[in-house]
Structures are given as structure tokens and as C-alpha cells.
Amino acid sequence: MNLVAQQGVAAPGETLSQFYLTLLESFGPQGWWPARTRLEIILGAILTQNTAWRNATLALRNLRRGGLLVWPGLRRAPLKELERCVRPAGFYRQKARTIHDLADWLERAHSGSLNSLFSLHPTQSRRQLLSLKGIGPETADAILLYAGRHPLFVSDAYTRRILSRHQLIPARADYGFAQRFLHQHLLFDQAMFNEFHALLVETAKRYCRGPAARCEECPLRKFLPAQDQALSVPASMLPGRELAHANESA
Ligand code: SF4
Structure with missing residues (x-):
């Protein structure tokens, strides 16, 4: 050209x-998204809001050490424990609450199944994610693109x-x-x-x-x-x- x-x-x-x-x-x-699992991508997308990725990785490391980067651990995690783990990512109360609410919602709405969430039409799964406090369009689309493999540009x-x-x-x-x-x-x-x-x-x-x-x-x-x-x-x-x-x- x-x-x-x-x-x-x-x-x-x-x-x-x-x-x-x-x-x-x-x-x-x-090589994006730098994560081992879809759950880690989702939590990373929340943790990197308004902060550098290196701070999000510190929080992810705490979550991993606490056994909270796997669904059974995350589903049962008390809010205070989440707050302690995600503190390095800033806005830790808000982010811990978002993760806590997301886990609660995923259990109620999809029996804890990410396959269930991502099998929906992306318009529908996006709408559901956006209904959660603390998840805006950028975070929802990052989740759907990188974890759900849906074509939504961030x-x-x-x-x-x-x-x-x-x-x-x-x-x-x-x-x-x-x-x-x-x-x-x-x-x-x-x-x-x-x-x-x-x-x-x-x-x-x-x-x-x-x-x-x-x-x-x-x-x-x-x-x-x-x-x-x-x-x-x-x-x-x-x-x-x-x-x-x-x-x-x-
Ligand atoms: S992307 Fe930004 S830095 Fe690069 S050429 Fe365009 S305006 Fe300049």
C-alpha cells in the first residue's frame, strides 16, 4: 500500500x-492472556482494573497460594480472605467483593460451570456479566474474548x-x-x-x-x-x- x-x-x-x-x-x-486457566483469566481481568498488570499478578499469586484459583476453593472463600489476597492490586475491598459476588452468581446461575456461561450467545453472557457490580464493558469483553473465546474486541x-x-x-x-x-x-x-x-x-x-x-x-x-x-x-x-x-x- x-x-x-x-x-x-x-x-x-x-x-x-x-x-x-x-x-x-x-x-x-x-501470547495473551498470560494465565493457566479460564478462571485465572477472569480473576486477572478484574484484578488489573485501574492498576498495572504486575500488581494484578501479585494478587493472583496470593490467590494461588491460598488455593483460591480453583473453583472449589474460590467458591468457599470468605470475603475477608479474598480481601487479604487481592490487596496488592489496589481497590482491594471493591475487587474482593466483585470476585466474591461473581463466584456466588456463577454458582447460582451456572452451577459453577464456565462451560455453561460461555456456551451462551455472547450477547447474553455479556449482558449477564455486565449485571454484576464491578464488571464493566472492558472487563466483560476481556473475559469473553480471552476466557470464553468469543470475538469481542476490547x-x-x-x-x-x-x-x-x-x-x-x-x-x-x-x-x-x-x-x-x-x-x-x-x-x-x-x-x-x-x-x-x-x-x-x-x-x-x-x-x-x-x-x-x-x-x-x-x-x-x-x-x-x-x-x-x-x-x-x-x-x-x-x-x-x-x-x-x-x-x-x-
Ligand atoms: S501509534 Fe502512537 S506513537 Fe505510534 S505512530 Fe501512532 S500516534 Fe505515534
């Missing part, structure tokens, strides 16, 4: 495909920042808008959604930071709108800056 096409002629789907292939070639497969703050800085979505586009855009222009492919999201997160962490985008080193630089290609672009000159903080350290 030539530069003219990048500057506005290319269809969004073609541009997104080029993003994906370029990032995959640059970074390689990311259009988190990192993803929205990159898409808006490349003028594919408005700077203030919210989670739902960005997800609809991605679903509209990508093939529904769970494995690709899995990898693409992980690659976008890696791009944001390495180069597309909130305070200062390091475009001159970034593999996606060639896809920047023409006026932004000449130099490393200060975040203040790019759209999407206001979205940068939401999951900054996640």
Missing part, C-alpha cells in the same frame, strides 16, 4: 489490517488512543463507539482480536504513551496522517490525549 492510500483513500478495514500485520511483524505474537483506552491519534475515530470516542468501529471493519475472528488487542497494548506501552507519543520509533508511524509524519508528535498536538489516563498503568 502506498502513502497516498494511507493518507485517506484506504478503507478503515484495510488500514486496520495493515496495522495488525505491521505490529505482528514488529513485535511477534504476544476497545480499551490504549486502543482508543491509537485509533484516535490516527484519526480513525474521534478523540472523545467512548468504549462502545470504538468497539462498533472495530467490529464494523474487521472480520469476526477471535484469534485475531486476541492478538490485535495485545499488540495495540504493547504499542501504547512502548511508544504511544499519554504524555508523549514516541512516533519516530513506532512501527505505526508510516500510517500517521500526513501532517503528523514529519516528526515525533507531542501528545498535546494529537487527538486522543484526554483518553490517555484511563488505564494508564494497566
